[in-house]
Amino acid sequence: MTDLREGDPAPDFTLPLDDGTSFHLAAQRGQPVVLYFYPEDDSGGCTDENKEFSDRMSAFQVLGARLVGISPDSIASHQKFRKKYGLASPLAADPDHLAIEAYGLWKLKKLYGREFMGLIRTSFIIGADGKVARIVRATRILGHAQKMLEALEAHVSGKTTK
Numbered sequence: 001m002t003d004l005r006e007g008d009p010a011p012d013f014t015l016p017l018d019d020g021t022s023f024h025l026a027a028q029r030g031q032p033v034v035l036y037f038y039p040e041d042d043s044g045g046c047t048d049e050n051k052e053f054s055d056r057m058s059a060f061q062v063l064g065a066r067l068v069g070i071s072p073d074s075i076a077s078h079q080k081f082r083k084k085y086g087l088a089s090p091l092a093a094d095p096d097h098l099a100i101e102a103y104g105l106w107k108l109k110k111l112y113g114r115e116f117m118g119l120i121r122t123s124f125i126i127g128a129d130g131k132v133a134r135i136v137r138a139t140r141i142l143g144h145a146q147k148m149l150e151a152l153e154a155h156v157s158g159k160t161t162k
Helices: 044-055 057-062 075-085 098-102 144-157
Strands: 014-016 022-024 033-037 066-071 091-093 106-111 114-119 122-126 132-137
Touching: 014 091, 033 098, 033 144, 044 057, 044 066, 044 075, 044 144, 057 066, 057 144, 075 091, 122 144, 132 144
Parallel strands: 033 066, 066 091
Antiparallel strands: 014 022, 033 122, 106 114, 122 132
16 A cells, blocks of 8 residues: 555554454544554564653653554563553454555565565554554654654644644
8 A cells, every 4th residue: 555644544454463353443433542553562663662652651642542552463462461561452363464454564674684564563543533643653662652742632622743
């Protein structure tokens, strides 16, 4: 899929969550949703990112938003990861890259001269109307959750500053 832009309809998907339920994006209409896509459970940067989102989960809820982390890992991996770090935010498993590819995040990456396909760490605010309200690439992991919380506050208040 081509890259999404702010204002585009958010691609719908249904993925299993680590608590045994499933997350269906279209069922969330009427409230904002924050989706944060991350590459891998239990790696250094992904652990930091998930801990920061978990630490702020109640602030996202106060703003009326549903918060969900998505990675290509399995449900079993998510359950182990959540338990190990006491994570609060629900984690969706996308091993077949259904949502990851629909959101244009499975791309060629380069690291130390090596090329490989992988997930581009990115977060989205989906508005209550089901449209992509904000797209934020995580260029720095530390502080990314706070940046998303501030973007959600601006979205909810109707401010358009980035």
